[in-house]
Amino acid sequence: MKDFAGRIAVITGGGTGMGRELARQLVAEGCNVAMCDVSAAAMTETRKLCEAGGLPQGLRVTTHVADVSDETQMLRFRDEIVEQQATDKIHLLFNNAGIGGGGSLILNTREQWEKTFNICWGGVYLGTRIFLPLLLRADQAHIVNTSSVNGFWASIGPSVPHTAYSAAKFAVKGFTEALIGDLRLNAPHVKCSVVMPGHIGTSIRTNSRRIQTGTDSDELTADEFARIRATLSAAGIDITAMTDADLQKEMDERARMFLEEAPTSAAAAAAIILDGVRAERWRILVGDDAHQLDRLVRDNPDQAYETSFFESLKNDIGWRLS
Ligand SMILES: NC(=O)c1ccc[n+]([C@@H]2O[C@H](COP(=O)([O-])OP(=O)(O)OC[C@H]3O[C@@H](n4cnc5c(N)ncnc54)[C@H](O)[C@@H]3O)[C@@H](O)[C@H]2O)c1
Numbered sequence: 001m002k003d004f005a006g007r008i009a010v011i012t013g014g015g016t017g018m019g020r021e022l023a024r025q026l027v028a029e030g031c032n033v034a035m036c037d038v039s040a041a042a043m044t045e046t047r048k049l050c051e052a053g054g055l056p057q058g059l060r061v062t063t064h065v066a067d068v069s070d071e072t073q074m075l076r077f078r079d080e081i082v083e084q085q086a087t088d089k090i091h092l093l094f095n096n097a098g099i100g101g102g103g104s105l106i107l108n109t110r111e112q113w114e115k116t117f118n119i120c121w122g123g124v125y126l127g128t129r130i131f132l133p134l135l136l137r138a139d140q141a142h143i144v145n146t147s148s149v150n151g152f153w154a155s156i157g158p159s160v161p162h163t164a165y166s167a168a169k170f171a172v173k174g175f176t177e178a179l180i181g182d183l184r185l186n187a188p189h190v191k192c193s194v195v196m197p198g199h200i201g202t203s204i205r206t207n208s209r210r211i212q213t214g215t216d217s218d219e220l221t222a223d224e225f226a227r228i229r230a231t232l233s234a235a236g237i238d239i240t241a242m243t244d245a246d247l248q249k250e251m252d253e254r255a256r257m258f259l260e261e262a263p264t265s266a267a268a269a270a271a272i273i274l275d276g277v278r279a280e281r282w283r284i285l286v287g288d289d290a291h292q293l294d295r296l297v298r299d300n301p302d303q304a305y306e307t308s309f310f311e312s313l314k315n316d317i318g319w320r321l322s
Contacts, residue, residue, distance in 0.1 A: 001091065001140050001191075002278055005030035008090045010081065012068045012127055013097025015042025017202030018146070021270035022094055023061070024050055032059055034081045034090075036066040036074075037097070038211065060085050068097045068123030069115075074130050082134075089137035092277070095124040095172075096146045099208035102164035107227050112212055113164045119211075120168030125175065135190050142277050143179070143192040147172040149290050151196050153297050157322015158310045159235030180282055193282050198289030199321060200269045201262030205255040218255075220248055257320070263289055292317040 001007070009026050013019040014035025020042075023033045027050040037043045043063035050061045062084045066077035082088060098120045102113035124145050135141040150156070151173035154166035176194035183190045210216060213224070220228070225244050228251070232239050239247070264272075264287035276284035285291050296304075296312070303309045313319035 001142050001280075003029075004092070004274070006032075007092060008032045008034065008081075008085055008087055009092035009094065010090050010127075010131060011035040011094040011096055012123060013037055014046050014063070015039045016046075016207060017204060018197070018200060018266050018269050018273070019094070019096045020046040020049065021266045022096065022273065025267075025270050025274055026092075027051075027055070027059065027061060028053070030056055030059065031092070032061070032085060034060075034062045034064065034085055036064045036068065036077045038065065038067050040065050067119075068095075068127060069118040071126055071130075074126050078130050078134070088134065089141075090131060090134045091138045091141050092144065093127060093131050093135060093142070094144045094146070094273075095127040096144075097123050098146060098148075098165075098168075098204070099211050100165050100204060101208050101212040104161035104227075104231065105163050107161070107230055108164075115212060116164035116208075117168045120165060121171040124172045128175075128179075136187055139189065141190045142280075143176075143190065144195060144273065144277060144284075145172050145176045145192065146195045146197070147176070149196055149198050149293050151194065153293060153304060155305060157313075157319070158307065159232065159237060159322060161231065177282070191280050191282075193276055193280075193284050195273055195276070195284045195286060196290055196294075197269055198264065198285075198287035198291075198293060199258070199262045199319075200287065201259050201265050203255070203259055205258045218252065220244070220251060261320075263287055263318070289317050289319065293319075 004026055009031050011019050011022050011033060014023045015037035023035055023046050026033050035043060047061050047063055064077045064080050066073040099116055102108045102116035128143055148169040150166045151169040156162050173194050176192050179192045183192060213221060225247060228247060269286045272286045273284055285294055300309060310322060
C-alpha cells in the first residue's frame with residue numbers, strides 16, 4: 001500500500017508513544033484512524049494532537065477504551081469501529097499495544113507474568129483474529145505487528161530477567177513470519193510486517209508499571225522494592241547502603257532517561273514503520289541499535305547471553321538499558 005489517504009487504520013495502544021505518533025502521521029496523510037487504549041485520557045490527548053492542524057472534511061478519528069488482552073472488549077472495539085467509522089472493512093491494523101514487567105519466573109507472580117504475556121502476545125493474536133474479516137474485505141490491507149529486538153534477542157542486559165516480554169515478542173515475530181505464507185496463499189491482497197524497535201523514547205516504563213500495579217501512582221510498592229533488591233542482589237550488585245528513597249529516585253531517573261535520552265524518538269520510529277509498510281517490507285527494524293543488535297546476534301548466536309556480548313553492546317553500540 002503506497003498511499004494511506006482515504007484508508008481506515010486501526011491502532012491498538014494509541015494513547016501514547018509509537019501508537020500516538022502512528023495516529024498523528026496517518027491522520028496527517030488523510031487516513032481515518034480508530035484507536036484503542038486502556039487510558040481514555042491518553043487517547044483524548046492523542047486525538048487532540050491529531051486534530052490540531054484541522055481535520056480534512058469527513059476524516060474520522062475515533063477513540064475506544066479496550067484492553068487488547070480481553071476478547072469481549074476487543075469484539076466491542078470492532079463493533080464500535082464498524083458503527084462509528086461507518087465501514088465494513090479496514091485497510092491497516094497496527095497491533096502496537098504492549099507493556100513490560102513480569103520479567104522473572106522466580107521473583108514475579110504468575111499474574112504479573114501472564115499480564116505482560118497476554119497483552120504483548122495475546123493482544124496481537126486477538127487483534128489479528130478479530131479484525132481479519134474486515135481486512136479481508138478491503139481491496140488491499142496490511143497487518144503490522146509490533147515485536148521488539150526482544151523478538152530475536154531475549155534480554156536487555158545481564159542484571160534484568162526479561163522472560164514474559166521476550167517470550168511474547170518472539171511469539172509475535174514467529175506468528176507474523178508464518179502469516180506471510182498463509183496470506184500469500186489464501187489472501188494475497190493482505191500483507192504483513194513485524195516491527196522490531198530498539199530503544200525508542202517513550203513512557204513505556206512508567207505506563208507498564210502503572211498497568212502492572214493497577215495504580216496511577218509512580219510510588220514503588222513494598223513488593224516492588226523487595227523485588228528490585230532481590231534482582232540486583234542476584235546480579236551481584238550491592239545496594240544494601242541504598243534506602244528505599246534512593247531506589248525510588250534511581251527508578252524515576254531510569255524512566256526519565258528511557259524517555260528523554262533514547263537514540264530514536266517515537267515520531268521517528270513511526271515514520272520508519274510507515275515507510276516500511278509503504279515498501280511492503282515484512283521485517284521492519286527501527287533504530288540503528290536494532291540493526292546493530294540484529295547483526296551482532298546473527299554473527300555470535302552462541303555468545304548472545306555472555307558477559308562479553310553485553311560488554312560489546314555497551315561499548316560498540318552504546319546500549320544503556322541493562
Ligand atoms: N519503547 C521501546 O523502546 C520499545 C522497544 C521495542 C518494542 N516496543 C513495543 O512498542 C509498542 C509500543 O510501545 P511504546 O514504547 O510506544 O509504549 P507506550 O507505553 O508509550 O505505549 C503503549 C500504549 O499501549 C497502551 N496499552 C498498554 N496495555 C494495553 C492494553 N492491555 N490494551 C490496550 N492498550 C494498552 C498503553 O496505555 C500505552 O498508551 C509496544 O508493543 C512495545 O512493547 C517498544
